[in-house]
């Protein structure tokens with residue numbers, strides 16, 4: 226039985242005081258009932274260290290939203306895996322569609338980042354997903370297959386087992402358009418079959434595959450009840466504690 230995972234990607238939102246308020250509200254909400262789900266938050270870099278101190282002794286885990294694949298050097302504005310570790314991160318989101326489209330990250334760059342995160346003992350949340358144009362021209366499976374096989378190139382099975390995959394159709398991110406539960410389940414099943422082909426049935430069965438794209442309290446229960454959907458990567462709805470908590474408690 227795979228554990229459900231609810232991860233909140235805050236993107237470029239919340240300064241330090243906003244981060245403190247949001248984390249305090251999430252903590253309060255969780256302390257009332259607790260949860261068996263794994264809850265991950267990904268605040269901006271400037272809030273990571275404070276977030277780490279605030280979530281100490283809670284079930285909440287800390288993620289960064291991105292990192293560079295080099296350890297140090299002349300990469301102005303970038304941040305390394307070691308720096309994220311020292312700020313208290315356990316996870317890092319890699320390959321988010323906003324990184325791929327706005328910041329031109331290629332499958333090769335994402336592959337380097339995945340390898341660097343794994344060798345630095347950071348657990349990657351590896352995002353993939355097709356654009357609307359790709360879906361409408363029937364290319365969803367081939368795009369997802371390319372992103373997965375290039376992203377995982379050269380990654381051993383034991384390292385792969387540390388990765389969480391997030392399927393996020395680009396057309397559903399921040400648009401209010403959600404994939405139907407059937408559409409999402411179909412791609413999640415396809416991804417699990419792909420993992421079986423690349424690694425093994427055992428790894429495919431263990432692999433946590435999140436859905437992301439306009440997940441909200443009113444659609445999360447149905448999406449997350451699908452056989453191959455193991456949780457959600459939430460953007461907009463994680464910025465309010467009540468909606469993030471409702472999603473956590475919808476499964």
Ligand code: PEP
Pocket residue numbers: 234393397398399400401437438439440458459460461462
């Ligand atoms: C995301 O940024 O990963 C995301 C899924 O955003 P939203 O929930 O706002 O669509």
